[in-house]
Amino acid sequence: MSDMDTAGAKTGLTLDKAEITLNGDRLAAxxxxxxxxxxxxxxxxxxxxxxxxxxxxxxxxDPVFSATGRIRLNGLDxxxxxxxxxxxxxxxxxxxxxxxxxxxGNLMFGLTPAIKGHAARHQAVEAALSYVGMDDFLxxxxxxxxxxxxxxxxxxxxxxxxxxxxxxxxxxxKLDTARRGQVRDLVFAEARQRGLPVLLxxxxxxxxxxAGGPCIELA
Amino acid sequence: MLRLVPAGAFLVLIGPVLAxxxxxxxxxxxxxxxxxxxxxxxxxxxxxxxxxxxLRSCGxxxxxxxxxxxxxxxxxxxxxxGWRGTRLFGAMERLVSPLLSVPHAAAAFGLxxxxxxxxxLVRLVSPWLTGWDRPPDFLIVNDSLGLAMMAGLIVKEIxxxxxVSLAALPQIRAAQFGHVTASLGYGxxxxxxxxxxxxxxxxxxxxVFAVLxxxxxxxxxxxxxxxxTPPPLAVRVLQWQADPDLxxxxxxxxxxxxxxxVTGLGLLVWVFGEKATARLCAVxxxxxRRGKDDKVWRRLAVTLMSASAxxxxxxxxxLALWSIAGLWRYPDLLPDxxxxxxxxxxxxxxxxxxxxxxxxxxxxxxxxxxxxxxxLEYEARAGVTPTIRxxxxxYLPLLVPQIAFLLGLNVVFTWAYLxxxxxxxxxxxxxxxxxxxxxxxxxPWRAWDRRYGLMxxxxxxxxxxxxxxxxxPMLLRPVLTAAAVGFAVSIGLYLPTLMIGAGRWPTITxxxxxxxxxxxxxxxxxxxxxxxxxxxAGFALALGIPALLFRDRRAMRPAA
Numbered sequence: 001m002s003d004m005d006t007a008g009a010k011t012g013l014t015l016d017k018a019e020i021t022l023n024g025d026r027l028a029a030x031x032x033x034x035x036x037x038x039x040x041x042x043x044x045x046x047x048x049x050x051x052x053x054x055x056x057x058x059x060x061x062d063p064v065f066s067a068t069g070r071i072r073l074n075g076l077d078x079x080x081x082x083x084x085x086x087x088x089x090x091x092x093x094x095x096x097x098x099x100x101x102x103x104x105g106n107l108m109f110g111l112t113p114a115i116k117g118h119a120a121r122h123q124a125v126e127a128a129l130s131y132v133g134m135d136d137f138l139x140x141x142x143x144x145x146x147x148x149x150x151x152x153x154x155x156x157x158x159x160x161x162x163x164x165x166x167x168x169x170x171x172x173x174k175l176d177t178a179r180r181g182q183v184r185d186l187v188f189a190e191a192r193q194r195g196l197p198v199l200l201x202x203x204x205x206x207x208x209x210x211a212g213g214p215c216i217e218l219a
Numbered sequence: 220m221l222r223l224v225p226a227g228a229f230l231v232l233i234g235p236v237l238a239x240x241x242x243x244x245x246x247x248x249x250x251x252x253x254x255x256x257x258x259x260x261x262x263x264x265x266x267x268x269x270x271x272x273x274l275r276s277c278g279x280x281x282x283x284x285x286x287x288x289x290x291x292x293x294x295x296x297x298x299x300x301g302w303r304g305t306r307l308f309g310a311m312e313r314l315v316s317p318l319l320s321v322p323h324a325a326a327a328f329g330l331x332x333x334x335x336x337x338x339x340l341v342r343l344v345s346p347w348l349t350g351w352d353r354p355p356d357f358l359i360v361n362d363s364l365g366l367a368m369m370a371g372l373i374v375k376e377i378x379x380x381x382x383v384s385l386a387a388l389p390q391i392r393a394a395q396f397g398h399v400t401a402s403l404g405y406g407x408x409x410x411x412x413x414x415x416x417x418x419x420x421x422x423x424x425x426x427v428f429a430v431l432x433x434x435x436x437x438x439x440x441x442x443x444x445x446x447x448t449p450p451p452l453a454v455r456v457l458q459w460q461a462d463p464d465l466x467x468x469x470x471x472x473x474x475x476x477x478x479x480x481v482t483g484l485g486l487l488v489w490v491f492g493e494k495a496t497a498r499l500c501a502v503x504x505x506x507x508r509r510g511k512d513d514k515v516w517r518r519l520a521v522t523l524m525s526a527s528a529x530x531x532x533x534x535x536x537x538l539a540l541w542s543i544a545g546l547w548r549y550p551d552l553l554p555d556x557x558x559x560x561x562x563x564x565x566x567x568x569x570x571x572x573x574x575x576x577x578x579x580x581x582x583x584x585x586x587x588x589x590x591x592x593x594x595l596e597y598e599a600r601a602g603v604t605p606t607i608r609x610x611x612x613x614y615l616p617l618l619v620p621q622i623a624f625l626l627g628l629n630v631v632f633t634w635a636y637l638x639x640x641x642x643x644x645x646x647x648x649x650x651x652x653x654x655x656x657x658x659x660x661x662x663p664w665r666a667w668d669r670r671y672g673l674m675x676x677x678x679x680x681x682x683x684x685x686x687x688x689x690x691x692p693m694l695l696r697p698v699l700t701a702a703a704v705g706f707a708v709s710i711g712l713y714l715p716t717l718m719i720g721a722g723r724w725p726t727i728t729x730x731x732x733x734x735x736x737x738x739x740x741x742x743x744x745x746x747x748x749x750x751x752x753x754x755x756a757g758f759a760l761a762l763g764i765p766a767l768l769f770r771d772r773r774a775m776r777p778a779a
Contacts, residue, residue: 060673063602083676090677096670099774100692109688110678143773161678 010036011075013057013165013197018069020052020061027065028053028218034165034197039188039211042201044218050201053218054169057199058090059083073164073197089163089196091171091187095154097142103129103153104138110157128156132186148179155187159194166191168200172207184210221600224593225609228653231590232612235628235650236619240479242627246472251630254465263469267477270470272449277481280451283365283372284435284485290369291376292427298524299384299419300411301517303397311524312385318378318531320703320758322711324731325751327371327443328743329534331360332541334367337549339537345550354549361447368445372437374527376430380423386662387422391415408517409510412500425610429617431489435482436620439713439728443735452478453622457714460626471626479623486618535751541744561741569727569749576710576726576753579641583648584705584757587656588698594657595664596686605661613657616650625718632719639721647719648709656705663697696765696777703761707754727753 012035019029028049034040044050055061057071060083071079071086078086097106107125115124129137132152142150151171158166171187172180188211191198200211208215245251249260267273302308333339337354345351360367388394393415400410420427436453445451450458456478459471541547545556598605628647629638637643667690675685691698713728720729731746769775 055673058673058677060676082681083673084679084681087679088677090674092670092674094670096668096674098671098675098689098693100695100769100772102771109675109680112679141772141774157678163677167677 009075010164010195012036012038013074013199014070014072015057015199016070016072018053018056018067018071020049020056020065020067022065030216031069032214032216034199034213036195036197037192039191039198039200039213041208041211041213041215042199042218043203043205043208043215044201045203048218050218051169054167054199054201058088058167059086087162087164089158089161089166091154091158091166091168093170093174095142095150097145097150097153097157099143101142102138103134103140103142103145106142106153107157107160111160112162114162124160128160129153132156147175148183151175151179151183152186155183155190159190163196166196166198168198168202170202170204171200173202173204181210221593221597224590224597228590228594228657229609229612231646231649231653232616235647236616236624238631239624239626239628240619242630243472243475243623244627246469246627246630247476249469251468251472253633254468256469263473266470267473270455273452273455276449276452276455277477279365279446279449280435280453280478280481281485281488283369283445283451284431284482285488287369287372287376287434288427288431288489291373291380291430294373294377294520294523294527295380295384296412296416297408297516297520298381299388300408300416301513301520303388303393303407303411307521311381311528314528315378315381315385316758317755318528319382320707320754321375321531321535321751322707322728322754323371323375323437324439324443324711324713324728325538325747326375326531326534327440328731328735328747329536329538330367330371330374330530331444332537332740332744333530333534334370335360339533339552342550342552351550360444363446363448365446365451368441368451370530371440371444372434374530375440376434377524377527378531380426380430383423383426383658384419387419391418391422393419403509404511405509406511406513408513409508413504425614425618428486428489429614431485432482432618432620435485436478436622438622439732442732452481453620456622456626457717460718475620475623475626478620482620482623535748538744538748538751541740542748544741544744561745565742565745569730569746572725572727572730573749573753575724576728576750579644579648579716579724579726580706580709580753580757582641582645583652583709584656584702586645586649587653587705588660588702590653591657591660591701592664592691592698595661600682613654617654621714625715629718629721638719639723641724644716644720644724647715648712651712651715652705652708655708656701659704660697660701664694667694693775695768696761696775699761699764700758703754703757706757710750710753710757 012033014033015030017029017031020027030042030053032040042050042053052061052065056065056067059078059081061067070077073087097103098109101109104125107128108121111121111124115121126135126138129135132155134149134152137145137149137153142153145153166187168187172184175183184207188198198211200207202208246256247263249256249258249262298311302311331338335341336357336359341349341351341354349355396414396418397410400414401407403410405413438453438457441451441454445454449455452474456471456474459467459474462471540554542561543557543559544554545558547554625647632638632643671689671693672685675689676682680688710726710728713732716724716726717729720726727746727750731743731750734743734746737743765775
């Protein structure tokens, strides 16, 4: 599944002097570059502004905050773009599968419109399910899945939207210990294999070690 | 486009009220060229003052409004204070929406069937206990003090106040404060009144005002249960307006302004009452008494609350029974035989009023739901929060007496050649329907987990796709419930339908109320039962459609 060999070369995700303030107080400041396949971990206790930083990069910073600096993805300045045009795939603590859609419906909602035609789209969704060992789950109600299965569907849904970077907000913290390592390895492996720059925010040192990349601590 | 929705909603709410008040004010001061009033004068007020029994009518309106509001509010507060968190309270929570959906007119007829001298309650104890071989010669329904009318209003305002309180309780963290007062040794009721009620009252103050304004100026319940010699002011304004002598239109307009003043006076008295009650509570509070022994009050609360629910439900059952009753002589408790004769005879004549009611109800509730969704979506996208001003605008049509601005609105519509048009009728229904739809929808709409929207945006979908494909389907149940609330409100509207419809759009409601003077219980039973069933049908659809669409989606089921 490799593409994006077009104009905008895969140079990675740059947070150019990104700084977020609330009523004049500096909340978070990061100046970093994440190469394709690299994972930058931002650590900090709750309230340290790490999720706010992630929201800023994704494009939905709450208007009570103000931010300076630029965000560049594969050479393109996305700072002023709305979230849907940034190409940032997102994974939260909760899988947030849409409860009114089937598993297949969720994946179909994520699947990039670049793949056209009913048969081709259907096949892409089935291939994604099969890829994570969930054949025959197409018509299932997401509410009936186990925690690990939900996390895998959420990951595939995001990957099917063909993101150019991944933003992870404590994505493993609600999984039980057994599932946790598996899902984490899967996410990191997929990101590396697809050459996606990853921004991970977490308060868990184990996540940070497993990421194996640079790490920034927010106070 | 979306930016215009809040302004449009504001216009829908405020515009007709202001236009209507102006349209009443001009003729009240003698100006209505269409029927020869070309000079401003105080004449109409002079004629109004000369109307016999005017003061008594005003006094009735004021007293009925205040007493109804005090009693309904007291029962609701006492019940919440004494029974919150119990199983019985849970049962009442489930009953509140069905009770609220019963139109005022149907509930009033049901009450009349229950308490009339030849009604069910008297039959229950006659003649074996009372010795009454014939219906006693008391004026129970339409009594000159308005007691029956107050009872009819109270049983309908209780579910309304209970519902708005139930919505407010979680916001003010009532449960936690309840634990605090209990740990300080206060009894249930005292702890609630001292610790939670002040915050609760702030939240439900506007709805309480709406109850007061409604009860001081209601027409349909007054026609069915109210005093007749003389009737409350709003009924008399309607009579003057319908008088064949066109000159009486000026008196009616002056009466409409007087009604506005009477309702205003009622609100003023209430606000003084608020201050006095706050003083009294401060004194009681300072004594430090814990009010632990509140068993009697709790029993009283549950008795009154159950009685009010029973009256509405038993009334509906009696409507149904009368509509199929064969021979049913006094003092027989039940009819000798059952027959569908009345239904066969009445249904053909009721078809067109039923269709009118449904068409107006669906149009106004769908329009209201669309505007409410637009306003809420605008609020979400623009990141603005509603202001106090918006809240007052929302309640304005519920705080101004209907008769006061409908009378003038009729003048405005006539001038614009809109009187008797369906569009005018839907528009005026919208004024009353929209506030309830928005109030019903706002909380669940705002409580939606925003992260679903962020996730959908990150999956490269724009705001419109998020709205149509994620947020709307996820919130389909509350959206349809809000539409059903609007439909129920529309079905219940009597005065707006009568006055703006100009007699060309009879609905099941205007037909039912028109029967009040006649007194054929079988026809009343059938008509009022149909009126009560329409809102039920709306709620059944609102629950059934999502249940069917999402039958295989566990997380879409209502929380048990």
